[in-house]
Amino acid sequence: MKTVLITLGVIALLVVAVFAFGASSYNGLVNQSQDVDAKWAQVQNVYQRRADLIPNLVNTVKGAANFEKSTLTAVTDARASVGRVTLDPNKAPTNQAQLDSFNAAQGQLSSALSRLLVVAENYPNLKSTENFQTLQAQLEGTENRISVERGRFNEAVQAYNSSVRHFPTVLFAGVFGFQPRAYFTATPGAEKAPEVKF
Amino acid sequence: MSHSSRFLRFFAGLVFACALAHSAFGQESLPPKPDRYFSDRAGVVDLETANRLNHELADFERETSDQLLVAIFQKIPDGFERDDFTVKTAHAWSVGRRDRNNGAILFIFVNDRQVRIEVGYGLEPVLTDATCSLIIRREIAPAFRQGDYARGVDSAVHAMMQACRGEYHGTGRTLADSSLHGISSWMVGTFVGILLLLGWVTRRRSYGYGRSYDTGGTWFIGGDSGSSSSSSSSDSFSGGGGDFGGGGSGGSW
Numbered sequence: 315m316k317t318v319l320i321t322l323g324v325i326a327l328l329v330v331a332v333f334a335f336g337a338s339s340y341n342g343l344v345n346q347s348q349d350v351d352a353k354w355a356q357v358q359n360v361y362q363r364r365a366d367l368i369p370n371l372v373n374t375v376k377g378a379a380n381f382e383k384s385t386l387t388a389v390t391d392a393r394a395s396v397g398r399v400t401l402d403p404n405k406a407p408t409n410q411a412q413l414d415s416f417n418a419a420q421g422q423l424s425s426a427l428s429r430l431l432v433v434a435e436n437y438p439n440l441k442s443t444e445n446f447q448t449l450q451a452q453l454e455g456t457e458n459r460i461s462v463e464r465g466r467f468n469e470a471v472q473a474y475n476s477s478v479r480h481f482p483t484v485l486f487a488g489v490f491g492f493q494p495r496a497y498f499t500a501t502p503g504a505e506k507a508p509e510v511k512f
Numbered sequence: 513m514s515h516s517s518r519f520l521r522f523f524a525g526l527v528f529a530c531a532l533a534h535s536a537f538g539q540e541s542l543p544p545k546p547d548r549y550f551s552d553r554a555g556v557v558d559l560e561t562a563n564r565l566n567h568e569l570a571d572f573e574r575e576t577s578d579q580l581l582v583a584i585f586q587k588i589p590d591g592f593e594r595d596d597f598t599v600k601t602a603h604a605w606s607v608g609r610r611d612r613n614n615g616a617i618l619f620i621f622v623n624d625r626q627v628r629i630e631v632g633y634g635l636e637p638v639l640t641d642a643t644c645s646l647i648i649r650r651e652i653a654p655a656f657r658q659g660d661y662a663r664g665v666d667s668a669v670h671a672m673m674q675a676c677r678g679e680y681h682g683t684g685r686t687l688a689d690s691s692l693h694g695i696s697s698w699m700v701g702t703f704v705g706i707l708l709l710l711g712w713v714t715r716r717r718s719y720g721y722g723r724s725y726d727t728g729g730t731w732f733i734g735g736d737s738g739s740s741s742s743s744s745s746s747d748s749f750s751g752g753g754g755d756f757g758g759g760g761s762g763g764s765w
Contacts, residue, residue, distance in 0.1 A: 356757070447649075448642040451761050455641030458595050462758035 339483045343492045346474040350495055353467040354406035360463050361396075361420060364456040368393045368427075371449050375430065378440035385426075385433045392423035406471070406495045413496035424460075427453060464498050471497040541589065542597075545605045549573075549749045552584040554622040556661040565669055570686055570747035572673055577682040578635065579607045579615040579752065580672055582665060587623040594621070598630045599758050608632040608754020609687070614680050615754040618668060620661075627652055628762035629672070636759040638679045639672060644761035647671045653765040688750035 372390060375381050399419045407413045431450060440446050475494045478487040486492075543553075549569035550562050565582065573579050583601075588594050598619045608615025613634035620627050629644040647668050655664030683690075 360757075447645065451641045451645030455759060455761060458599075459758040462599055462756075 335482070336486050336489075339477075339486045340490055343474075343477060343483065343487060343490065346470070346477055347492060347495075350406045350467070350470045350474050351404065353463065353470045355403055356463045357460075357467045358401070358403040360456060360459040364423070364427075364453070364460065365393060365396060367449070367452055367456060371427075371430075371453065374443075374445050374449055375434065375440065378437050381437060381440070382433055385430050388426040389423070389430055392419070392426040395419050396423050406467070408493045408495055410496040413498065417498055420460075424457065427457075468497045471495045542601050542604045543583075543585070543589075545751060546581070546583065547748050547750075549580070549747065550582045552582075554584050554586045554620075556584060556622055557665060558662055561662040561666060565666065567747050568673075569669070570749070573682060573686045574684050574689075575682045576677060577609060577612065577614060577680050578676050579609075579687075579749070579754065580669065580676070581605075581607055581615070581617040581749065582620070582669060583617055584620040584622065584661075584665075586621070588621050588626065594624070594626050594628055595758070595762060598628045598762075599756055602630040602632070602756040606751040606753045606755070608634060608752055610753030612680055613754040613756075614676075615751075615756070616672060616676070616760070618665070618672065620665070622661075625656075625764050626762065627656075627764065629668075629760040630756055630758075631760035632754045632756050633759070634754065635676055635679065636757075639675050639760070641759065641761045643675050645763065647675075648761060648763040653763060656765040686747075686750070687752045688746070688748045691750055 368389065372386060375386060396419045399416045401407050401412060401416055407416075431453070434441055434446070434450075475497075477483050478492050478494050548566050550557075550566040552562055569580050569582070588597055592600075598617070601619075602615070602617050605617070606615075607617055613632040615632040616635050616639055617630045618627070619630060627648055629639070629647065631639045631641075631644065651667040651671050652664045655661070655667065
């Protein structure tokens with residue numbers, strides 16, 4: 315009788331312990347995944363901000379006498395292809411390939427834009443206008459914001475992914491359906507300044 | 513004995529080495545949070561201007577709750593890009609209020625001839641990238657080219673204030689003012705509480721011993737009177753948890 319009671323007690327204790335542990339790791343995972351989603355929304359935000367700047371930029375540059383057409387087309391094309399790769403802004407992607415194609419499209423727009431800024435150096439009349447200088451400052455600002463928010467997003471994903479994959483949270487992550495999230499990998503050549511040939 | 517002491521020394525060395533390694537590699541070595549609004553680590557602005565601007569910036573926080581800082585460095589620390597360094601430092605110093613993110617820092621790197629205005633999320637609508645770029649090109653660069661750092665910083669600070677004014681309203685106190693008040697009133701409260709308890713205990717005791725009613729219950733009042741008002745007018749800076757997302761602009765001269 316006594317041994318039965320003791321066994322029951324031990325089992326009850328174990329159940330309580332497992333439940334408490336599961337609850338705390340579940341809550342931890344929920345917090346981390348919400349953090350990832352919040353940072354992802356921020357990333358989308360800053361990319362959108364850049365996309366919104368482009369019509370204005372294109373119009374300003376177009377006004378400059380015989381501005382190199384190919385540079386402008388590259389920007390508008392890249393802007394269009396960015397618009398085709400849309401990801402849910404409220405939930406960070408779990409599919410790495412999806413994020414990679416998003417990243418590639420955005421990377422193309424980045425290089426088209428920085429090329430445009432480099433080419434603009436050859437148009438002193440354009441460069442000296444207030445409008446262009448303002449746009450340039452805004453463009454540099456968004457690029458900087460993008461790199462900041464991407465960096466923070468990657469940090470959040472790393473923290474979340476390592477929780478999801480490590481023992482013992484991995485036991486609960488599978489049960490509750492927490493999947494590892496995709497993160498930004500550097501696009502090849504993105505760190506290089508664009509080459510401009512005349 | 514020599515064994516254990518050698519072991520202790522070894523252990524202490526190990527702990528020290530770990531601590532050192534942690535501080536060297538664990539965190540990127542960002543500069544410590546300043547305790548003033550205006551900090552000039554390169555020594556290019558005269559003391560009078562520095563103190564005046566520090567006071568004006570403290571008053572600006574009292575008026576608007578915005579925390580604007582000026583941080584002048586000799587150079588950008590090794591291993592950092594300018595903008596990477598400034599946004600990380602601004603994040604670490606947590607300038608601005610947590611609920612408003614209304615901080616901004618004017619960074620100047622004298623030897624690199626580089627300047628950057630880092631703007632917190634909450635001030636981005638008023639201190640836009642374009643405005644910051646204008647401030648750098650019009651106020652800072654011309655004066656700095658002539659070597660007149662004081663004039664450049666002075667007019668840049670005033671331009672920043674002008675842009676920010678009206679976005680938020682202050683409480684008449686800086687966060688440092690409030691926290692000093694907070695701490696001292698809390699300390700005074702505890703102090704009074706302990707004294708009351710002591711007074712109560714001694715009174716009970718003195719009744720028990722048949723002595724006359726002594727001063728135990730009253731002498732704490734003197735300690736309370738003038739303690740909290742002394743430091744409230746200092747212009748020291750205390751960060752409020754504001755965050756930064758890379759807004760602002762940079763330039764060189």
